[in-house]
């Protein structure tokens with residue numbers, strides 16, 4: 001794996017506020033990473049540090065091999081950023097806005113139309129002033145701006161807020177293409193459910209500290225939260241008799257029984273349950289969600 005971004009022991013203090021504390025991580029090419037945490041956890045500060053907009057109080061950051069705070073132009077050209085709240089000049093058209101940012105970034109805007117199409121902004125909208133845009137359209141223009149110059153690292157702060165479900169899907173399709181092309185995409189978001197299937201890796205921050213970092217499966221392995229198994233029996237009058245690992249079945253009113261099963265008992269229990277498939281009318285297995293993992297890791301932090 002090729003590292004594109006790395007932070008080592010990075011801390012950032014704003015006066016009395018310790019916004020980021022001793023954070024180290026590496027982001028790789030072709031990786032989509034979710035950066036999650038409560039309001040004020042330090043996500044935007046970390047993004048600003050990676051952009052080189054602010055300097056760490058202590059620690060070092062490298063983006064595409066350079067210190068981003070040095071402002072190396074070649075690094076800036078290959079770095080895309082979508083801020084949490086995009087604000088553009090209302091009198092400019094979408095096309096003029098993109099040209100303006102393309103000039104700032106010193107990239108040639110050879111194919112603005114293709115970029116508009118890529119973010120799902122209709123051609124007729126491209127030549128209208130931004131003040132006529134809906135929030136979702138502004139968000140898409142923001143994304144087009146972030147994609148200028150074909151960035152190798154994209155830092156997106158709350159990118160799907162303001163997008164309807166169809167546009168969200170369109171957005172994640174775009175992320176899939178960028179990942180396939182080898183870009184590093186960091187998404188800072190509160191939308192845990194939609195990130196679940198989309199991020200290769202999750203970094204959880206709490207009060208400036210990185211408290212978890214791994215793939216969903218790795219985080220599940222560390223958290224060791226139970227798997228929820230649901231079963232409907234073919235004989236509607238019967239109750240499940242499988243008790244591997246002390247399994248306790250609950251429910252039954254509508255014929256559905258559920259049990260929380262420890263990770264070490266899961267496979268053996270499922271083996272027992274499926275030994276005679278004719279006993280089963282339906283079977284479901286739900287692994288801990290990102291929401292549950294997030295709550296678990298935050299609970300592990302002692303209150304200040």
Ligand SMILES: Nc1ncnc2c1ncn2[C@@H]1O[C@H](COP(=O)(O)OP(=O)(O)OP(=O)(O)O)[C@@H](O)[C@H]1O
Nearest residue numbers: 014017018019037038039040041042043044045046
């Ligand atoms: N320029 C600043 N001056 C002083 N304190 C700041 C500054 N910027 C951020 N902070 C503080 O640093 C902490 C981390 O803020 P940050 O904006 O990085 O959090 P966040 O995780 O992005 O939050 P949100 O999800 O609300 O955007 C907060 O306590 C915030 O009040």
